[in-house]
Amino acid sequence: MIFKYRLTIGFLFVCLFVVAQSSKMSKAEENFDEFAYADAIEDYEALINEYYTDVEVYRKLGDANYFNSDYETAAKWYRGLYMTANKKLDPEYLYRYAQSLKSLGRYDESNRILLQMKDTALRDIRLEKYLEKPDYLKEIENVSNRYEIYNVDFNSEVSDFAPAFYMDKIIFSSARKVKKRKTKIHGWNKMPFLNLYATKFDTINKKSSPIEYINDLSSLTHESSATFSKDGKSVFFTRNNFKDGNFVRDTLGVSRLKIFKAELVAGTWQNIQELPFNSDQYSIAHPSLNQDGTRLYFASDMPGTYGNSDIFYVDIYQDKTYGKPINLGIEVNTEGRETFPFISPSNILYFASDGHPGLGGLDIFAASSRAGEKTKVLNIGNPVNSVADDFAFIFNETNVRGYFASNRLGGQGGDDIYYFEETIPLDFSCKERVFKGIIKNPKGRAIPNVNVKLYDTDYQLIDKVRTNDSGEYIFSINCTLEVLMIEGEKEEFKKLSLEFSNDAITEMNNLDFVLDPEDTENTSGEDLGVLLGIEKIKFKKGKSTLPNTAGTILGKLVTHLSENPTLKVEIKQHTDSRGDNFINVMLSRRRAKSIKAYLIYKGISEKRLTVKGIGENQLINNCSDDVECSKIQHEENNRTEFITIK
Structure with missing residues (x-):
């Protein structure tokens, strides 16, 4: 009887424990689905503390931290997911795990995880871009150290980002509290809603003027990412889908982002209208207007997007109507996040991405399209890029100065705005160099399957290939890499290495050489x-x-x-x-x-x-x-x- 009583009590305890866990799981799922990631993280971690180690918990904890840019914690939970799933993840989670490791500076480990995508994905643009440039860190190093950067004094203890040029001022987004106004908190990250502010920044003394709150563009939701016409009379900016004092949500319950336009009338912003290609079912955000106001670039997850968000543009006609959104294609966009575009006066597109090979998190890239040429995308290097999220880059090409945002360590808040001065211009004229030739034996016959390796001036391997049946090999390498030596090796043949001065070559199309058979008796003499x-x-x-x-x-x-x-x-x-x-x-x-x-x-x-x-x-x-x-x-x-x- 006593035994049955204890057994019953134990059974009830287990049932209550399972019910309690189920309730916590439901609450966590609800917060996650509503994008209240800060609350979801607390809920999922409580389940982990109770030894609830379900694959889905690891997945959601990784995602919640990843989407809040806490890559160190995301890496921890993605590793739990990776091990719990017996190292078998779908491509997107392999990529997020690899990206999280990269943001910790663990590049070799990140690359190993990334290469596992070859076994799972039919095609992944991000993997292809890595395989095209496995030496991407060397390439980034070669274009780095072109900027001097400074943390500006108008940053706050919360998030400040998305700077924009407007006349003699800088307009930026901030989550700082607005005086004499009730502060709304966003569930995504437990931060106040964003508003637009303005300040003048003295680039000589690195000091800003008093900060102005732009009240006439404000609502009860987020406002951010503004861009202005050349005459300063029009502004495009980002706002949540908001109407008649309420959020408008899609079929999943999400309030999407939209781009709005306003006009300057008698010193105030009026006639605020949303753009006609906005939608309640997807987001359009972070506008950037070109120099003559004929084209608007933006980020979106609309149908036809390759990844989480892509860069698009629309043409603006003289009658102020708009063309159809055009996706910039896979030279710019990937399955990851491409966002915060900025188009310079010379039509260089700067954007943030975590899909192109970078240093970690979001990196800033520059894209140039010339007539008849493939679009060229370059990582602009450190110190602008880091292992953290770096984004929202704007650039004055006349005085070679600009601003960007980053959540790197050492800042004043979550995201900080940094001022920079460019000391060395970015070079798009540099083209890939080709090294190719034929390897033969002393009788002039081609040797197939020779291992051919190319090394740089630090004796680091740049690339390796095998000769085909005709003894041919070919390398196409980035122009920033300095080549020192090419080496051919095959069993039963003597290894041959050719060294040459990088200054003397741009490309070599007839780099032929002969491999001699191995002579086993040529060194049998005395010392x-x-x-x-x-x-x-x-x-x-x-x-x-x-x-x-x-x-x-x-x-x-x-x-x-x-x-x-x-x-x-x-x-x-x-x-x-x-x-x-x-x-x-x-x-x-x-x-x-x-x-x-x-x-x-x-x-x-x-x-x-x-x-x-x-x-x-x-x-x-x-x-x-x-x-x-x-x-x-x-x-x-x-x-x-x-x-x-x-």
């Missing part, structure tokens, strides 16, 4: 270093320049070779295991070439001398990678051999 008692040449760490003592040390070898004019020698250079294996191979090769150059200078025929860089691949003790050894033990492996060739 003259041992035979003649030649002392070790002590190179400085990481250097290939011969030390001053080399002349004396090599004197015995010069004499012996002079006395034996038919003798040929292979100079084999070795290093210890410290550092990268490939770099050690290249270092040993340069050292061997330095010795060869000295012997030629001393009158030894170049035809009698060959070099081989072994690096750390033939150690004479156990001091390999991850083995603790003394400096003396490592130095035993730094040596030169002078092998007679039969």
Whole structure:
């Protein structure tokens, strides 16, 4: 009886616990579906604390933090989703997980997750753009450091963003509280609704004038992202779908964003009208007007969008009517977020994206379209871009100054506005360079399936390909990359490396070379270093320049070779295991070439001398990678051999 009583009580406890969890789950789902992400996060985390580890909870926690730009926390929950789902996620969640890792600076890990999309997606523009430029970090580095940036003094402790030029002022969006007005809080992030403000900014002293609240463009909902006509008499801005004092919602209960236009009449903004291509069923936001007022760019998730939001434009006709929205296509848009467009006077389109390869979060990109050419998109580099969200870029091309917004660390609030001065212009004239050729054997026959690699000046791999059945290979690389060496390798053939000066090349269309069959008997002779008692040449760490003592040390070898004019020698250079294996191979090769150059200078025929860089691949003790050894033990492996060739 007692046993049955306890069992019943235990059963009731479990039932009540399950009912309670079910109630919490329903509340969390409701908040999430209503885009009240701040509340949803609290609800889902409460379930996690009660050991409720359902896949859907991890998914929603990741999304809620991702959409609130808390990528560190999003990465944590996406990892939980990844592991709970046995590392099998659909492409969108693999991408969001990869993006979250990237925002933490974990690029290698991010790239590994991203590459898993190859096994799941039939086609993904974001993956294709990464595969086109796997060395994107190097490319970004090469275009970086072109700006000096400053955090402006008109930022607040809350979100400030979306700057716009207007006459001698800066118009911007802010979630700061409006004095003498009831503050409404938005459930998405627990922040006040946005309003438009104005200030003058002294770019010399980096100081702003008192901030003005633009009351005549204000409503009881969000206002942000304004753009103005050249004469300053028209403004386009973003506002929630709002009518007769109430939110207008779509079939999912969402109040979409719309673009409105107002006109300046007698010093105030009047005649506020929504644009005719707005919709209650999708959002249109963040307008940017071109220089002559004939085209309006904006972001939208309307039908025909590739991803979460795309960049579109409409033509504005002389009678003030509008054309149909035009999607800018996959050169600009991806399955991710493309947003906050800005069109400069010279028709360079700047926009924010998390779909193009970047440093993390939203990065700012520039796109240029020239007649007859494919649209070119460039990441504008750091310090404007960072691992955080960077967006809402505007630029005065005359004085090369502008503003952008970012939620990076070190700011005053959630999003801050930054002022910048461009010191080096962005170069769109740079085109991809082509390196191609044919690899043959000594009899002139093409060699298929040769591994061909291209390296930059830091000996980092740029790209690798295989020759086809005709022995042909081809590389197309970004013009910002400096190329040092091309290398061909195949089993049963000698490896061949060609170095060249990057300054002397733009492209090479006939970069042919010959691979010789491997000769297994060419180094079976004696080591003259041992035979003649030649002392070790002590190179400085990481250097290939011969030390001053080399002349004396090599004197015995010069004499012996002079006395034996038919003798040929292979100079084999070795290093210890410290550092990268490939770099050690290249270092040993340069050292061997330095010795060869000295012997030629001393009158030894170049035809009698060959070099081989072994690096750390033939150690004479156990001091390999991850083995603790003394400096003396490592130095035993730094040596030169002078092998007679039969």
